[in-house]
Amino acid sequence: MRALLDTHAFIWWVTNDPQLSANARNVIADSDNILFLSVVSAWEIVIKNKLGKLTLPEPVEEYIPSRLAINRFESLPIQMSHVLQVASLPSIHRDPFDRILIAQSQVENLPIVTIDQKITQYLVQTIW
Numbered sequence: 001m002r003a004l005l006d007t008h009a010f011i012w013w014v015t016n017d018p019q020l021s022a023n024a025r026n027v028i029a030d031s032d033n034i035l036f037l038s039v040v041s042a043w044e045i046v047i048k049n050k051l052g053k054l055t056l057p058e059p060v061e062e063y064i065p066s067r068l069a070i071n072r073f074e075s076l077p078i079q080m081s082h083v084l085q086v087a088s089l090p091s092i093h094r095d096p097f098d099r100i101l102i103a104q105s106q107v108e109n110l111p112i113v114t115i116d117q118k119i120t121q122y123l124v125q126t127i128w
Helices: 008-012 021-029 039-050 058-069 080-086 095-106
Strands: 001-004 034-038 075-076
Touching: 001 008, 001 095, 008 021, 008 039, 008 058, 021 034, 021 080, 034 039, 034 058, 039 058, 039 075, 080 095
Parallel strands: 001 034, 034 075
Antiparallel strands: none
Protein backbone atom coordinates (compact mmCIF):
# COMPACT_ATOMS: atom_id res chain seq x y z
CA MET A 1 0.00 0.00 0.00
CA ARG A 2 1.05 3.56 -0.69
CA ALA A 3 -0.25 6.31 1.61
CA LEU A 4 0.24 9.98 2.42
CA LEU A 5 0.84 11.04 6.01
CA ASP A 6 -1.00 14.06 7.35
CA THR A 7 1.33 16.32 9.31
CA HIS A 8 -0.04 15.28 12.69
CA ALA A 9 0.26 11.57 11.80
CA PHE A 10 3.94 12.07 10.95
CA ILE A 11 4.61 14.00 14.18
CA TRP A 12 2.65 11.53 16.30
CA TRP A 13 4.52 8.58 14.73
CA VAL A 14 8.02 10.00 15.20
CA THR A 15 7.24 11.11 18.78
CA ASN A 16 5.41 7.87 19.67
CA ASP A 17 2.35 9.88 20.66
CA PRO A 18 -0.54 7.72 21.96
CA GLN A 19 -3.02 9.86 19.97
CA LEU A 20 -2.02 7.87 16.87
CA SER A 21 -4.62 5.15 16.39
CA ALA A 22 -3.69 1.48 16.44
CA ASN A 23 -4.79 1.14 12.81
CA ALA A 24 -2.67 4.10 11.68
CA ARG A 25 0.25 2.78 13.72
CA ASN A 26 -0.05 -0.63 12.02
CA VAL A 27 -0.14 0.92 8.55
CA ILE A 28 2.93 3.05 9.26
CA ALA A 29 4.82 0.18 10.90
CA ASP A 30 4.24 -2.20 7.97
CA SER A 31 7.51 -2.19 6.05
CA ASP A 32 5.70 -3.33 2.89
CA ASN A 33 3.91 0.02 2.74
CA ILE A 34 5.35 3.07 0.99
CA LEU A 35 4.61 6.19 3.00
CA PHE A 36 4.97 9.77 1.84
CA LEU A 37 5.40 13.04 3.67
CA SER A 38 4.38 15.96 1.54
CA VAL A 39 6.67 18.94 1.19
CA VAL A 40 3.70 20.99 2.41
CA SER A 41 3.80 19.07 5.72
CA ALA A 42 7.49 19.84 6.10
CA TRP A 43 6.67 23.50 5.44
CA GLU A 44 3.92 23.39 8.07
CA ILE A 45 6.33 21.86 10.60
CA VAL A 46 8.92 24.56 9.87
CA ILE A 47 6.35 27.31 10.37
CA LYS A 48 4.96 25.83 13.60
CA ASN A 49 8.48 25.35 14.92
CA LYS A 50 9.48 28.94 14.11
CA LEU A 51 6.30 30.24 15.79
CA GLY A 52 7.06 28.23 18.94
CA LYS A 53 3.99 26.01 18.48
CA LEU A 54 6.07 22.87 17.95
CA THR A 55 9.23 22.07 19.87
CA LEU A 56 11.68 19.67 18.24
CA PRO A 57 14.69 17.93 19.80
CA GLU A 58 17.02 19.23 17.08
CA PRO A 59 17.00 21.96 14.43
CA VAL A 60 14.07 21.52 12.06
CA GLU A 61 16.35 21.37 9.02
CA GLU A 62 17.98 18.28 10.56
CA TYR A 63 14.90 16.83 12.24
CA ILE A 64 12.69 16.37 9.19
CA PRO A 65 15.31 14.73 6.90
CA SER A 66 16.55 12.47 9.69
CA ARG A 67 13.03 11.26 10.55
CA LEU A 68 12.29 10.65 6.88
CA ALA A 69 15.47 8.55 6.58
CA ILE A 70 15.02 6.65 9.86
CA ASN A 71 11.44 5.71 8.97
CA ARG A 72 12.08 5.22 5.24
CA PHE A 73 9.37 7.74 4.38
CA GLU A 74 9.51 9.32 0.96
CA SER A 75 9.14 13.01 0.25
CA LEU A 76 6.24 14.01 -2.00
CA PRO A 77 6.96 17.25 -3.86
CA ILE A 78 4.21 19.69 -4.76
CA GLN A 79 3.53 19.52 -8.49
CA MET A 80 1.60 21.96 -10.66
CA SER A 81 -1.13 19.30 -11.05
CA HIS A 82 -1.56 19.26 -7.26
CA VAL A 83 -1.91 23.03 -7.07
CA LEU A 84 -4.40 23.12 -9.95
CA GLN A 85 -6.46 20.33 -8.34
CA VAL A 86 -7.07 22.64 -5.37
CA ALA A 87 -9.25 24.79 -7.68
CA SER A 88 -11.78 21.95 -7.94
CA LEU A 89 -12.05 21.36 -4.18
CA PRO A 90 -15.18 22.51 -2.38
CA SER A 91 -14.55 24.91 0.51
CA ILE A 92 -15.12 22.35 3.27
CA HIS A 93 -11.59 22.69 4.62
CA ARG A 94 -10.03 26.14 4.66
CA ASP A 95 -6.53 25.18 5.84
CA PRO A 96 -4.23 25.66 2.82
CA PHE A 97 -1.82 22.92 3.97
CA ASP A 98 -4.63 20.38 4.21
CA ARG A 99 -6.11 21.49 0.89
CA ILE A 100 -2.82 20.68 -0.85
CA LEU A 101 -2.69 17.30 0.93
CA ILE A 102 -6.22 16.53 -0.28
CA ALA A 103 -5.30 17.53 -3.82
CA GLN A 104 -2.15 15.41 -3.70
CA SER A 105 -4.19 12.48 -2.42
CA GLN A 106 -6.61 12.83 -5.31
CA VAL A 107 -4.03 13.35 -8.06
CA GLU A 108 -1.66 10.63 -6.82
CA ASN A 109 -4.46 8.26 -5.72
CA LEU A 110 -3.02 8.00 -2.21
CA PRO A 111 -5.09 7.44 0.93
CA ILE A 112 -4.31 9.93 3.70
CA VAL A 113 -3.40 8.80 7.21
CA THR A 114 -5.34 11.40 9.19
CA ILE A 115 -7.68 11.99 12.09
CA ASP A 116 -9.01 15.18 10.47
CA GLN A 117 -12.75 14.73 9.99
CA LYS A 118 -12.97 17.55 7.46
CA ILE A 119 -10.63 15.65 5.14
CA THR A 120 -12.96 12.64 5.22
CA GLN A 121 -15.65 14.79 3.57
CA TYR A 122 -13.63 14.96 0.34
CA LEU A 123 -13.38 12.29 -2.32
CA VAL A 124 -10.29 10.72 -0.74
CA GLN A 125 -9.67 7.52 1.11
CA THR A 126 -8.55 8.04 4.69
CA ILE A 127 -6.88 5.73 7.18
CA TRP A 128 -7.34 6.10 10.87
